[in-house]
Amino acid sequence: MGSSHEQSLSIALPNPIRYYPMGDQAIVLSFGDTLSEALNTQVRKVVACLENWSQPGLIECVPAYTTITIYYDPLTITYQELLSALQMIVQDIPEDTEYKGLKKEIPVYYNGADLAYVAQYNGLTEEEVIRLHSTPEYRVYMIGFVPGFPYMGGMDSRIATPRKEVPRLKIEAGAVGIAGEQTGVYPIETPGGWQIIGHTPQQLFDLTRESPSLLEVGDRVCFVPISYDEFVQQKTKSNGH
Structure with a gap:
């Protein structure tokens, strides 16, 4: 779980997502560097798909302006295993995914x-x-x-x-x-x-x-x-x- 891992993946969303580790117990999904409603909408759509995700070792999902930080138990799942699982679930996000917001x-x-x-x-x-x-x-x-x-x-x-x-x-x-x-x-x-x-x-x-x-x-x-x-x-x- 070295800190040099950084990958990009194009999905059915306006921008590609970058993945990189934060320490040895978290992975960050980055949607871009510009503060905008469009990017934040991407974040919310992915969070909506992850909220009911029953992945062993998953601790917490924390959304921000243009990122999602996912905390996990490294004794239960490795960085590479979580990365692969995330890439698969993100690839299957429906275009019409709805996210909560009142x-x-x-x-x-x-x-x-x-x-x-x-x-x-x-x-x-x-x-x-x-x-x-x-x-x-x-x-x-x-x-x-x-x-x-x-x-x-x-x-x-x-x-x-x-x-x-x-x-x-x-x-x-x-x-x-x-x-x-x-x-x-x-x-x-x-x-x-x-x-x-x-x-x-x-x-x-x-x-x-x-x-x-x-x-x-x-x-x-x-x-x-x-x-x-x-x-x-x-x-x-x-x-x-």
Whole structure:
């Protein structure tokens, strides 16, 4: 299981897939190097086919923007055995494979500390930033860097803004932010460098729920502007008070 293995395979998808090891307990499927909905759709189709795959030694399948990392038990299956099995299953993916993904609305009170900066950086008014942020339908490309944090693509490039040079030491749960051409929501209190433009009263991560993360990879998300009074009312309801 040396680290020099790297192979390409053309399948019935727009791009060929590259396979390579990550350490001695994981294999990575790479679909390309460009962040796009088309590539992420490829990822989701393959994940949909792997979700019910009963391969001995398979531990976990983790999708990201343009990759899938598959963790396995090297005492049960070798890298080459898993590679061969993956190539066979990927070759047989039907063109009309469907992947799960729900449409969800997230209410946002646009009061973020960086809203004015995002507007100034892009030569817009705050109202224009709000309109441009709340108009698109976003795709959840991956979940990271803390549990339940959704990285979403599909944001209007007119409000794209770089991360902060010096991250904040604390960003509260529910903060809605922008980093480059991505948007996301902080599910728990954590340090972070995204530009905060608003807050949602919804709990994105709750261990007491059957599915702790409100959003999953493949979901489509719309942000809905709300007033301060609506934010307080929904926040109170969300906290169970």
